[in-house]
Amino acid sequence: MHLSTGKHPHPLDPLAAREIDEVRRILVAEGLLTETARVAYLGLEEPPKGEVLAYRPGDPVTRRARAFLLDLATEAALDVVVSIGAGRVESREPIDPAIDGQVPMLDEEHALVRRVLRADAAWAEALARRGIDDPQGVYLAALSAGHFGLAEEEGRRVARVLAHVMPTPESLPWAHPVDGLVAYVDLVKGEVLEIVDTGPQPIPQESGDYGHGPFRTTQKPIHITQPDGPSFTVDGPLVRWEKWSLRLGYDMREGLTLHRIGFEDGGRVRPIVYRASVAEMVVPYGDPSPIRFWQNYFDTGEYQLGKLANSLELGCDCLGEITYFDAVVTDGAGLPKVITNAICMHEEDYGVLWKHTDPANGSRETRRQRRLVISFFVTVGNYDYGFYWYLYLDGTIELEVKATGIVFTGAYDERAAPYASEVAPGLAAPYHQHLFGARLDMTVDGVANAVDEVEVDIPPAGQDNPYGSVIRRAVTRLRTEREAVRDADLKAERTWHVVNPDVRNRLGRPVGYALHAEGRPTLLATPGSSIHERAEFATRHLWVTRYHPAERYPAGDLVNQHPGGAGLPAYTRADRDIDGQDIVLWHTFGLTHFPRTEDWPIMPVDTCGFVLKPVGFFDRNPTLDVPPSAAERSCH
Numbered sequence: 001m002h003l004s005t006g007k008h009p010h011p012l013d014p015l016a017a018r019e020i021d022e023v024r025r026i027l028v029a030e031g032l033l034t035e036t037a038r039v040a041y042l043g044l045e046e047p048p049k050g051e052v053l054a055y056r057p058g059d060p061v062t063r064r065a066r067a068f069l070l071d072l073a074t075e076a077a078l079d080v081v082v083s084i085g086a087g088r089v090e091s092r093e094p095i096d097p098a099i100d101g102q103v104p105m106l107d108e109e110h111a112l113v114r115r116v117l118r119a120d121a122a123w124a125e126a127l128a129r130r131g132i133d134d135p136q137g138v139y140l141a142a143l144s145a146g147h148f149g150l151a152e153e154e155g156r157r158v159a160r161v162l163a164h165v166m167p168t169p170e171s172l173p174w175a176h177p178v179d180g181l182v183a184y185v186d187l188v189k190g191e192v193l194e195i196v197d198t199g200p201q202p203i204p205q206e207s208g209d210y211g212h213g214p215f216r217t218t219q220k221p222i223h224i225t226q227p228d229g230p231s232f233t234v235d236g237p238l239v240r241w242e243k244w245s246l247r248l249g250y251d252m253r254e255g256l257t258l259h260r261i262g263f264e265d266g267g268r269v270r271p272i273v274y275r276a277s278v279a280e281m282v283v284p285y286g287d288p289s290p291i292r293f294w295q296n297y298f299d300t301g302e303y304q305l306g307k308l309a310n311s312l313e314l315g316c317d318c319l320g321e322i323t324y325f326d327a328v329v330t331d332g333a334g335l336p337k338v339i340t341n342a343i344c345m346h347e348e349d350y351g352v353l354w355k356h357t358d359p360a361n362g363s364r365e366t367r368r369q370r371r372l373v374i375s376f377f378v379t380v381g382n383y384d385y386g387f388y389w390y391l392y393l394d395g396t397i398e399l400e401v402k403a404t405g406i407v408f409t410g411a412y413d414e415r416a417a418p419y420a421s422e423v424a425p426g427l428a429a430p431y432h433q434h435l436f437g438a439r440l441d442m443t444v445d446g447v448a449n450a451v452d453e454v455e456v457d458i459p460p461a462g463q464d465n466p467y468g469s470v471i472r473r474a475v476t477r478l479r480t481e482r483e484a485v486r487d488a489d490l491k492a493e494r495t496w497h498v499v500n501p502d503v504r505n506r507l508g509r510p511v512g513y514a515l516h517a518e519g520r521p522t523l524l525a526t527p528g529s530s531i532h533e534r535a536e537f538a539t540r541h542l543w544v545t546r547y548h549p550a551e552r553y554p555a556g557d558l559v560n561q562h563p564g565g566a567g568l569p570a571y572t573r574a575d576r577d578i579d580g581q582d583i584v585l586w587h588t589f590g591l592t593h594f595p596r597t598e599d600w601p602i603m604p605v606d607t608c609g610f611v612l613k614p615v616g617f618f619d620r621n622p623t624l625d626v627p628p629s630a631a632e633r634s635c636h
């Protein structure tokens, strides 16, 4: 199915292929997209929230697109907004790479580094010193360079390149890292800036190939059938399931975006989340080796994971009665590219919803839980990530991120030992983190929301706690943006309640939704380090900002080679009032990964995420009207 509907798009519909074609035509006509220019990013410029909330079907809609352009001949970069309806460029801001950072990596830059290095004599010599005579048999990828204040890189568009041997074109390279060697390449001039060679190290020889059997023969088939089809309805990007309604969006940077999530209650749809996405992610590595100290990949801001989505396959990626949506992204030439079956949606049985057998009256009732699953999977180099949004019958919203694929590798020796696991003979997998920045633009029963930090409050034994058994609850309103920079505390059962102070439940208390954090480690890098400056968002579990349409990304608009300080630290500098305002929650969660031998040669899915739960939002359990399942009816 398509997310973009025909002639009368809703303001939040993702750009259709014909709109991308139109943007391209306008950019060419205005002389901005020339032979030497590339489109590094192109996406819907969403109208400000107020306009979207005021929109009624049939209203005129102004469709806008935002693009990052890079001219490979002049190195000039632009941040432009195009009005598709008006057929013109509305704004064009020059990007200064030394201050603003670089536009995201281009697909063609992987081919470029291969071309440059395979023609480079010093690179060939470095490989020859390691017994590699054929540079063609070495896998190379343009890796984001980070920002380390190196004078020779100031204002230059740079990638760093690590090498892995591919014994045959069918082999997986990751088992055979060429350690002690890294190249820095200028991506615009197409020249090698520097080759760092700390000397040959043994290249692990054991194959990392998998997937070829022999296979166990013990599995009987599992079939999931819904003879009457799923319980949801789809109208373009508008999805309705049980009492939920929401709009799906897709962006080549963020991937899947969810809009206007609401729940029908008392004959009307009550808004909960205006927009939800994972707006950034970063994978910092912890090995200080001169070959890989710079390894910190912002898979969203630098590589734009949305354009790296997989086309999903029925029976493999998704089981049962599946609805797929195609996504449309933009290539470097500004042409639309359709990723078929990028988004998977289905309904799952999820065990018991509630159950009680009463000893007094003998009543016996069970209801089954279901969830709506909306997901997409991306491949970023060696790693694969699945993003799974779940909506449950009882009003719970959950995001689960699945990390799988192949760990990044180096040579394992005494030097590497403190910073890496040995996952196969002589093969190191450096310790690292996968940190995600969710952006949750909340509208709990309206735009005026506030955040309370809620946790246990145990008074010392004495007058206030005569038996030592007291459990009380402390509720602290987070009044300003700086007050709301917070960390999780699992021992205190700390949650953050997004409440609407103006809307009360039947007990007279403000309605709310609580963010339950997993509370795992935030960014481990020390203050003052390059990655701490660049990924400051990831140093804390919670930030809350006043809504501003231009504040979209936890690490800022341009992340590639950005010196740091952009995004949340900049957004919160004015310390705006967030008490009873239009607010956005930003939540950091993730994995700290000490690779296991079991993670080699391919890693079983590991997960992380968060949950949003209604708390005082409904007047009682909202699932009392869920009928007994057919099977249960037959039991009784």
Ligand code: NI
Pocket (backbone or CB within 6 Å): 403, 407, 432, 433, 434, 593
């Ligand atoms: Ni990992």
